[in-house]
Amino acid sequence: MEALIATTIGTLTAAGLYLMLRQRTFPVIxxxxxxxxxxxxxxxxxxxxxxxxxxxxxxxxxxxxxxxxQALVLTAIVISFGMTAVIVLMSLGAYFESGHDRIDMDDPEERP
Known part of the structure; x- marks a missing residue:
């Protein structure tokens, strides 16, 4: 059972890090x-x-x-749900303002 839990934690962590390194807002969320x-x-x-x-x-x-x-996980679930809702609303606002969902650190108009 410990191997299954460790594999699950490792798989979720690897998938989460991979998606966070993407250049789009939905995979980051x-x-x-x-x-x-x-x-x-x-x-x-x-x-x-x-x-x-x-x-x-x-x-x-x-x-x-x-x-x-158990109490910590229950609290973390509620907080992560609330923060996910906030991040989704922020990304929707950024999408409607800019017209795309790319996460770029550089502004394309400022490039030489």
Whole structure:
């Protein structure tokens, strides 16, 4: 199971970085989303989840599952959804203003 989770995190990270290096706004947004999913899975897996154990320490329980990574991932999901919505609206505004969705650092009119 650990190999599957590690492979999933690596694949999401690689795909996210590849898409973030593209020169268009939509692939950059998808890349940021995939990268945030990879980080969320990494944080969730770091909590050492065990099936059948409670999230709260009880006197008669043999152990417990740490609830902090679960709370962090839940908060990160909400924040990443909100930030994705903001980035999509910003990219739509830039598209409507410029007429294209390329991400260029240089202005073509300023080139010699």
């Amino acid at each position: 998808l890349g940021l989303t995939l990268l945030s999913y990879a980080v969320n899975i990494f944080i969730f897996a770091s909590g050492r989840l065990v099936a059948g154990l409670p999230a709260i320490i009880a006197k008669d329980a043999p152990g417990y599952t740490d609830p902090l990574p």
